[in-house]
Amino acid sequence: MSGNTPQSIFEKLWNSHHILTDEGESLMYVDVALAQENTLHAFTALEKSGREVLRPQQIYAFTDHYVPTTGRAKGVDGIPDTGIRNMVIDLQAMARKYGVTLFGMDHEHQGIMHIVPPEQGIIQPGLMVIGNDSHTSTHGAFGSLAYGVGASEFAHVMATQGLWQRKPKSMRITIDGTLGFGVSAKDVILALIAHIGVDGAQGYAMEYAGSTIAALSMEGRMTICNMSIEAGGRVGLIAPDDKTYAYVEGRPYAPKGKAWQQALDGWHALASDAGATFDKQVKLDAAQITPTATWGVNPAQALPVTGVVPDPAGVKDAQLRSEYETALEYMALKPGTALQDIKLDRVFIGSCTNGRIEDLRAAADVAKRGNAVVPTWVVPGSMSVKRQAEKEGLDQVFIKAGFEWRDPGCSMCTAINGDHLQPGERCASTSNRNFRNRQGPGGRTHLVSPAMAAAAALKGRLTDVRELLK
């Protein structure tokens, strides 16, 4: 490629990790790989084949999906369910056996695999990161090329440090303007997915740009990149800037001293060049985005919270109409119902989408205005987030408002650790998927921002947070 051709950040990252092409597939060099308990399937496959982990110092393992979020005093042995306990024990054993860095259940920085690596400085601009979880796209917020992969691909990376990929097409999403009062990064990404659809970015690497993105904190940017996969995009990217560098600097795994200067020089060149071309461009006006909630069973089935449940009868496209009908049936909702009249049984604040300190601050700012009228959980994304929140007194705000303050993990985002909804229960959740049964068999999920979730807790129904903040 000529040195003069303007390149997007995606192309730069792609080229800098490209080892070779074979039969039209590219072998990519992986800097960092992130494992969780389910990655046991990959470790077992590796073990069976008698292979070794090539670069254990580049593999990190996290206990997050299966760990309990209360009653941790007895550690791993205190996990009541044998199946769940064994997942944690077995992953920890595999991590030790293969010498990979382990953030185990008792680690002082234990937490979600997409929250801990950025906060430890493991994620830096310019890296290729893979994770055995589809929300690995989170790390694109630092200008790293981050892919979610399955167990076989993860085992492949452990054995070779390479990943076979076909180059995706490129897509730039430009969001300009100032976000309105009460509107957060979560609302932006929900609005975008509603706009382009759950497969709108399938086959594309997404780059988010524009003044709205530039104005977001790193936490907000992570929330956006996190949900790229919900639009079908395996990769979401934001060019690093001073905010990115300031976030990374001084963290445990970040380069220091002379190395820091060298790193900065390298990272400055990553941003998309002026004139870089994209296969697809989407524009969004920040001023049009309002506090948003999902009403259906995929993240694209979302509307401003001031809206009403759509009527399938009014939908021309037969396919879409039947999708709406199935969604409403599962969600037990009637067309025309105001979203704000939807009553809730539970509220969940947490996950790798919205379990960071800034998210908890936003939720606490609302929580201090009242009392929860439905069971509401706050599950910090990591021990570091938890400690920071306690230092700021947020835990006390939550507890005073009747919210439950728990230990870090994925918890009710994926409902695999024993935390889950009862059949038929309806939950406002800051997580990323409102799929059927996602939060427990028969559970019904409405995706919202942390502030909106806290508002929902105080009112017991979906609520426009702006009314509470007035």
Place this chain on the structure above:
Amino acid sequence: MQPFTTLSAIAVPMHEANIDTNQLCPTRFNKVPRGPKYREILFYDSRFRPDGTPTEFMLNAAPYDQAGIIVADRNFGCGSSRETAVYALYEFGIRCVIAPSFGDIFAANCAKNGLLALTLPEAECAAIRRQLQDQPGAKVSVDLAAQTVTDVAGNVHQFEIHDVRKRCLLEGLDDIARTQQYAERIAGFEQKYKQARPWLDAAARTG
């Protein structure tokens, strides 16, 4: 990995779009070690009531309990990266899914497990599903080498597949072995890559 060459099997039509991996393998089963148990896990929450009794879901009864092919709609296998979704399909006996589009990670996971995730245009998928609806239990044939699907009416549909994916499926090739042929090139790349980025190693072990 079992090679995939040709397949003639009972095909089950699934009309719904966006069938996610959560439905294929509900989260709580992710901890089950790979094996025959996954036959029951496939679509578990659709196939079984909370008390464990089977529902009317079509995979529970003849002829579809013998299905080897699913003909689906858009965005099949979207969502979570769980490879257990593929284990479940495989153990049930499904060797091929035909759909207009797939979740990216799911499609990659299929290829690594000898399952053919095959793309045909939306209208052709819909046409085949209609045929199957009219003749439940009818067979559809797939020839990977020729890249063709023969539907119930005998129409032949040509499909595209990437060369490597095709070869690996045909030969039942293990990906890691393929990559390890390039071990030296990877090592050479890594050395240059890290030399140009001295901060990476400086950073690595201070955590």
